[in-house]
Amino acid sequence: MSTGGGAAPRGRTERRQAILDGAFTVFARQGYAQACVKDIAQEARVAKPTVYNHLHDKESLYREAVEAAADRIGARSIAAVEGLREAATDRAPRDRLTAVARDLLRTWNDEEARAVRQLACAQAAQFPDLAASVRERTALRVRSALADRLARLALAGHLRASDPEQAAEHFLSLLTGPLDYRPTADPDTVAASAVDVFLRAYGA
Amino acid sequence: MSTGGGAAPRGRTERRQAILDGAFTVFARQGYAQACVKDIAQEARVAKPTVYNHLHDKESLYREAVEAAADRIGARSIAAVEGLREAATDRAPRDRLTAVARDLLRTWNDEEARAVRQLACAQAAQFPDLAASVRERTALRVRSALADRLARLALAGHLRASDPEQAAEHFLSLLTGPLDYRPTADPDTVAASAVDVFLRAYGA
DNA sequence: ACATTTCTGAACCCATGGGTTCAGTCTAAG
């Protein structure tokens, strides 16, 4: 993924990273049970024993690859939410919320994010703690960050006073829910209508 | 499940049903890859070759068991939504919506429904058409039925005029979204706040 | 009672794939 098809890097941590990237790619493509370690090794341009040199077994491979990807998604989502900070405090709250909604939707809709959710939920029966860890690193962190921003907006009189955690939940639900019903829906339209409903309910 | 531990039934269709019930139980408990056909046979109180007498292979077992369960969930959900029909047209719209919300939430929250969603999404990479079929039989059917009811409510002046499909999506998202963030949340509270937000946005 | 069908359980075959071993190679450091 980061190596993009060239020769494998030489350093220890780079090689480990290449293996984890390859693992994520293969797991995302085939799922946990269908993916075999040989394929992962090939994808990472590395011999099978080398894989076991860096990661103890297939399960570790899965856990580390998925958690790392979850961290990336979480970081991107947080960054999107942070777009609500004081920076552009002159623009209308609706516009600021809509911009954040679109960024969040784009983040949650891209291939890697879909794969992470897919993989986490796919093996929830086998690795329940991994599913919990992914939820913590993505959904819960984002809700928390968003709640902070919404609280500030409420304090500034731009939103009705209410439980920020709950408001954040509703905002995110309105945003991500429609994806379950129409996975191919236009993100901008979904974002706009989510903000519309949200402001009708939570506007000052 | 339906046999509850007694002797296996004798008829052809009953036996097939017992096998599918056992399959669903075992798949729900262990996931597709971890479940082995021997366990399913034991759960259905039947010999392994008998399983292959009724269903062609493990994949068919999975598809039929999951689809049948999805139909059950879908039917229950539709029944909940139909609670919005003219029947109790004298009660306040808020109360009627709240009752439906609670019924839907209970339906979607029970063990079987969680298992169906889990199983469908778990093997989405391997059997994408099964995932689509389950979504069609549950989420999409429910959205459609709910959109019908909301359209009537709008026509009767109880809701603001708007795209019923979209309104239904928002209603269901507000209802089911919070489950992702707090799986142990009190259903009645979630239902109440979902209806609250919905009516603020869509109330007449 | 007899014939037909279905079920049983146990053994069996075999493909898959996780994990290891090993002899030989390449790289890096001194």
Place this chain on the structure above:
DNA sequence: CTTAGACTGAACCCATGGGTTCAGAAATGT
């Protein structure tokens, strides 16, 4: 140049489990 450590690739071991076979038991229908 030498030595130590990591990497390679191919072969190997072996547990798991899908799917089948078969001889005999049970049930069913006439």
